[in-house]
Amino acid sequence: MKLIPLQQWVCDRCGEIIQKSSDGKLEWLDERVNSESHPGNLLKFFSIIHNRSASYKNRCSRAKGSMIFLDEDLDYLIGPDGLAELLLFYRDVEDPSEVNEIVRRLHIPYYEEARLYRKAAIADGYMEESSATYFHQQASIKRLIEKYSDQE
Numbered sequence: 001m002k003l004i005p006l007q008q009w010v011c012d013r014c015g016e017i018i019q020k021s022s023d024g025k026l027e028w029l030d031e032r033v034n035s036e037s038h039p040g041n042l043l044k045f046f047s048i049i050h051n052r053s054a055s056y057k058n059r060c061s062r063a064k065g066s067m068i069f070l071d072e073d074l075d076y077l078i079g080p081d082g083l084a085e086l087l088l089f090y091r092d093v094e095d096p097s098e099v100n101e102i103v104r105r106l107h108i109p110y111y112e113e114a115r116l117y118r119k120a121a122i123a124d125g126y127m128e129e130s131s132a133t134y135f136h137q138q139a140s141i142k143r144l145i146e147k148y149s150d151q152e
């Protein structure tokens with residue numbers, strides 16, 4: 001799956017390509033919205049998905065349940081101002097690694113495509129699960145894409 005770096009993403013809900021930033025949104029759960037008794041540090045379940053106008057019959061939005069999800073257009077979360085915006089999540093997030101992943105997906109070139117091949121690379125022994133930190137560097141990301149992108 002070829003993606004234009006920092007302009008296209010894979011929807012966490014339907015698995016199809018979000019063709020441009022204006023077609024996508026970031027969604028997350030804020031426990032404080034759902035329960036008045038909760039203290040802070042309760043933002044979680046971050047996902048990048050198609051927005052209402054880009055998803056067929058709105059199927060990519062979370063099914064209506066008892067919990068309320070908040071969202072923000074991807075257009076507000078890319079570029080320098082978007083990065084500044086994303087960093088604010090760390091104040092209240094339950095698990096910082098969730099925000100780390102979103103920051104990488106929206107701000108590290110080729111990361112979004114490379115993450116498609118991570119499972120295969122680990123299964124092959126090309127990459128160890130414990131070496132995931134090195135995998136964020138451009139050279140490693142590009143090597144991974146080169147090796148796995150034509151194996152689809």
Ligand SMILES: [Zn+2]
Nearest residue numbers: 011014050060
């Ligand atoms: Zn979708």
